[in-house]
Amino acid sequence: MHELALAQAVVMTLIEEASKRSLNNINAEVVVGELQSIDMEIFEYNLNELKELVYQERKIKINIRIVREEAKFRCNRCGYTWRLSDLPITEDAKEAIHFIPEAAHSYIQCPRCGSRDFEIISGRGVYVRLI
Amino acid sequence: MSVVDPRITAAKRNLEKFSLVIPVFSPKGGVGKTFITALMAYSLTLDNEFTISLLDADFTNPSLHIVLGLDESNLKIEEEMGIKPIRVAPEIELMTLAAFVKDLTVPLRGNDIVNVVRELLAITRWSGKIMLIDSPPGFSDTHLEFLRLLIEVKEPKVLLVSTPTTLALKATERITKTLLSENIKILGLIGNMCLSNDDEGSIVQKAQQLTIPYLGCIPYISNAEKFYGTSMLELVKKIGTPLISITKIIKEAIE
Ligand SMILES: Nc1ncnc2c1ncn2[C@@H]1O[C@H](COP(=O)(O)OP(=O)(O)O)[C@@H](O)[C@H]1O
Ligand SMILES: [Mg+2]
Numbered sequence: 001m002h003e004l005a006l007a008q009a010v011v012m013t014l015i016e017e018a019s020k021r022s023l024n025n026i027n028a029e030v031v032v033g034e035l036q037s038i039d040m041e042i043f044e045y046n047l048n049e050l051k052e053l054v055y056q057e058r059k060i061k062i063n064i065r066i067v068r069e070e071a072k073f074r075c076n077r078c079g080y081t082w083r084l085s086d087l088p089i090t091e092d093a094k095e096a097i098h099f100i101p102e103a104a105h106s107y108i109q110c111p112r113c114g115s116r117d118f119e120i121i122s123g124r125g126v127y128v129r130l131i
Numbered sequence: 132m133s134v135v136d137p138r139i140t141a142a143k144r145n146l147e148k149f150s151l152v153i154p155v156f157s158p159k160g161g162v163g164k165t166f167i168t169a170l171m172a173y174s175l176t177l178d179n180e181f182t183i184s185l186l187d188a189d190f191t192n193p194s195l196h197i198v199l200g201l202d203e204s205n206l207k208i209e210e211e212m213g214i215k216p217i218r219v220a221p222e223i224e225l226m227t228l229a230a231f232v233k234d235l236t237v238p239l240r241g242n243d244i245v246n247v248v249r250e251l252l253a254i255t256r257w258s259g260k261i262m263l264i265d266s267p268p269g270f271s272d273t274h275l276e277f278l279r280l281l282i283e284v285k286e287p288k289v290l291l292v293s294t295p296t297t298l299a300l301k302a303t304e305r306i307t308k309t310l311l312s313e314n315i316k317i318l319g320l321i322g323n324m325c326l327s328n329d330d331e332g333s334i335v336q337k338a339q340q341l342t343i344p345y346l347g348c349i350p351y352i353s354n355a356e357k358f359y360g361t362s363m364l365e366l367v368k369k370i371g372t373p374l375i376s377i378t379k380i381i382k383e384a385i386e
């Protein structure tokens with residue numbers, strides 16, 4: 001599954017940042033966008049396991065807060081903004097978007113003008129905010 | 132407070148595993164980037180020495196799978212610690228957006244393209260030794276993002292494709308000058324759809340003028356589409372010499 005790979009990427013990134021700044025304690029917020037529909041329980045579990053491992057092996061203490069972010073779109077043609085839940089969406093489309101959020105441009109159109117030229121203004125994927 | 136993108140770390144870790152990463156570039160469309168990428172994949176696996184990972188980076192108009200004989204409606208993505216590429220042949224695997232968007236178009240702006248490049252490189256679980264990247268025409272977001280990520284981990288060695296036409300040769304000249312001025316390695320120039328010695332001569336001359344290696348010329352093949360799919364292997368054997376020498380040079384580029 002996707003969750004472990006994602007958790008590994010997050011933890012590796014934090015180790016890199018910690019060693020860049022010679023820190024042995026790093027605080028971060030992991031923002032998980034709605035479009036990346038991952039299983040939060042598994043993700044959190046993986047993160048905790050990895051954090052523990054990093055502490056044992058490298059004595060780097062990682063503190064993570066997970067934040068979910070709602071997906072929002074803004075049309076580049078007419079300026080309309082909408083949320084994912086405002087539109088009906090097929091299972092196939094949902095799955096494709098879950099892997100590659102940009103696939104939204106194939107499956108979703110602006111509810112007002114029909115354009116596929118829109119920005120995903122929030123909730124796209126996973127990123128890490130260092131605190 | 133600063134924001135970091137965990138996909139970069141993951142992408143780099145995935146790229147590090149390759150012995151060689153070859154972006155196939157040509158600013159001009161229709162010169163045969165996709166066709167040659169498919170030929171090279173089969174040619175490089177002829178003696179079972181290497182496994183090839185193909186990435187179709189022509190996101191808005193993926194076509195490599197078609198040349199490889201795959202129908203997008205049957206492309207199924209399997210999830211396993213990320214996503215698994217599609218098996219094309221025992222030693223060839225492919226990742227393409229067509230697996231996600233089927234026959235729909237994907238209208239993408241620059242920032243979306245950067246996201247797709249990072250996402251695909253971060254979540255795909257490759258198993259090949261040599262990666263060939265089939266690119267869209269031009270020299271913009273897709274090319275720039277690949278180069279940016281590759282330069283830090285796995286020095287890219289660019290393969291240029293040109294037909295012996297004035298416009299394609301001009302495009303080759305432009306991109307070559309840019310790449311060389313940025314110290315990006317160019318594996319060499321492949322001529323495609325050559326019909327005569329004069330055609331080959333113009334490719335050789337352009338390579339010499341630009342001080343990049345001339346790799347060989349693929350002749351014009353009538354009914355090229357007939358070979359799409361596993362018959363590409365047959366075509367590789369039929370083409371013979373030019374492909375054999377190009378393949379040899381590519382193998383020598385592996386450190
Ligand atoms: N050597 C060749 N002989 C004949 N047709 C070719 C040859 N190389 C490519 N083609 C055909 O030319 C067209 C354009 O090739 P393609 O690989 O799609 O170019 P690009 O990827 O550079 O846009 C395709 O229909 C392809 O089958
Ligand atoms: Mg192409």
Ligand SMILES: [Zn+2]
Binds near residue numbers: 075077110115
């Ligand atoms: Zn609109």
